[in-house]
Amino acid sequence: MSGETAIEVCNVVKRFRLAASAGSLKTAALDCLRRRPARRFTALDDVSFTVSRGETLGLIGANGAGKSTLLSIIAGTMVATSGHVRTHGVVSSLLELGAGFHPDLTGRENVLLYGAIMGIPRETMRRRFDAVVDFSGLAAFIDQPVRFYSSGMYVRLGFAVAVQVDPDILLVDEVLAVGDADFQRRCLEKMAEFRRAGKAMLIISHDMNTIRSVSDRIAYLDHGVLKGIGAPHEMTARYGADSVAANGGASSREWGTGEARIESVAMVDAAGAPCDVPPADQMLRFRLAWRAPKRIATPTFGFSIADGEGATVFGSNTEIAGFDLPFIEGEGTLTLAVDAAALHAGGYTMSFSLHSRDHAVNYHRLEHALPFYLPGRARFDGVCHLPTAWS
Template identity: 45%
Template sequence: MSDIALEVSHLTKNFRLHSEKTNSIKQLIAARGRNRFAEFTALDDVSFTVHEGEVFGVIGQNGSGKSTLLKCMAGILQPNSGWVKVHKRMSALLELGAGFHPELSGRDNIFLNAAILGMGRREIAARFDEIVEFSGLESFIDAPVKTYSSGMYVRLAFAVAINVDPRLLIVDEILAVGDVTFQQRCLEKFVEFRNDGRTIVLVTHDLGSVKNMCDRAIWLTHGKITGEGDPSDLVEAYTEMMLGNRNRDVDGRVRRGSGELQISSVELFVGDNPEPVKRFRTSDSIRLRLNYQATKPVPKPIFGFEIQSLGGATVTAPCTRDVGLIPEMVSGEGHIDIEMDSVGLLPGTYDIHTTVTDFNRQHEYDNVHLALRFDVMSGKPYETGALVTMRPQWTIS
């Protein structure tokens, strides 16, 4: 981890935003050669290093400079000042189908794109079958890529990018386009790369992936680094900033939503004990109670909750619509009980977040971040090192 794979030093990138665009020489002469524009700073004195073997995350709102940063790192854009040094063989997967020629077949584009990424023809030919197999496009490899869907573009581009044997892989948000099976393949490949000691720079809005996969991260705001360090801490701060219209109460809960229907409190019960608790043991049966209050009648609300580990990994996130429990109207005060038998959570600290939405899950009446924090103690079966037990039955023969 002491070797540096990538250095970014005092990187600044400006763009011109033209207020009046000239479309002819006549217009340019009439304007006396002046073309009015404003300077927009996409990156402002950004500096950081990425060590070999790290998975490094970049988070931030849309327009914060994430993609501009990656393009500078990949050499697609040249900064106005500062510099980027890449010390390892790099492969960048930034834009959908970047480097592909729409008139060429998938086969020809593999050779073209891999050559752009630095591979020789013999090396490409040796890995061609592996690239096609990973992409899953065997039946379409000789068709022009202009006939491909967006998902097929991504699969082919990713298959080429990871098979140039990079020691440094730069990946933008485009993996969200793939289907569930492809995303799982990508995740497995990332884990394989990480275990192999390769370096990954990942830009994503999937904050769970940042917390679960990244060793370090930076947070960009308007082209500047707002924070750098532990991904869980950064994601927590970023989430609170992004909640908008939030109100923090004395218990540390953060709430947003229109407010007609709210979760007033969350209680946790173990077995038949009528007293609420904040801890239980693995395999205990529990009951979760969501107490609500409505300031006016609300039609067909959907109640949901999410259990997350302290590190941010989501364990479960069910809602009442999943089981068809949809009241025609809710008013006043009441509660919803959720029974969970022999809970398989392993020892650790967990958070519960709650949501109340309309039937289409589009309008939020209430969203409470950190509605309840609880601890799980050792029980049966005794396991460590994960979040949930699958209660395995072992035999040796």
């Protein structure tokens, strides 16, 4: 079954008509008579991708990126403005808190109602009922109206029903953000079971560690545009770097005498090719292009790494590293390699400097010039991981 297409999303566009600003009845009437065009908001803009059977696709992006809208269109609860979606198989979804549940019905009645909506015979749902209750852990509350349920109870029952109807495609929006640790563990185990059974899943999460661990690929949405789809490490790092650039705590600044300049800085891979995200081993490499119209004797190139709040985490320079530069003149490049594996997951920015050896003259400084994001690998407290041993 794996390799066959389960979901096809083709050139999907979704626009919403925005309500006019509040005003008087007279203003509304005049707007109508003048035939002023309604304002529209594009939630999804020409989005296309496919998901194979047995594949888990993660969806990431900031709030308002269009993730939930996309899942609603795939689930069939919302219609695209243009483009189309094709699904192959039974689709089950948990799109928002309490979606599909009637607040005045009990948990038991809502389980049976969900099965009826999915076209599952009542006797079949009765046979699966005990499995739903067991997975949700809500046996003591199953005959209470769901309007008395907490947010966590809503999600537990919703996910339990969604997986027990045995769908071919499962759509999940932030289910792991509400449940406790034990429920999250059982959800992850059930997702792994679904993957082994050849079922397709689309999952939205703001927890980058979780979505990397459960996804085969990740799609990155930004203001309704599909910015990329690919390996989990690459996509979460790209999203993190964009978030740092958009919301970084420290603003960029450029200054210096201009006698020599750092013309450009780029992150590169081991082969020297420009790249957008750090490699999986977190060995960062940066290529600095410099220009010095006149000879500068004993220059020093430096760098520093700052966290999301702008606090310096680490800094060094060519002098400290013992890399001797007698002079620079004309144009040239340097490559800096930094092993960042010890740093905690999160957003960082790089600053670069070119100054005299005695720090008396700052030829050129680029402060908070290059943002990047490091996915987490190890779990620890603080800003860096130090080797430790207990005996």
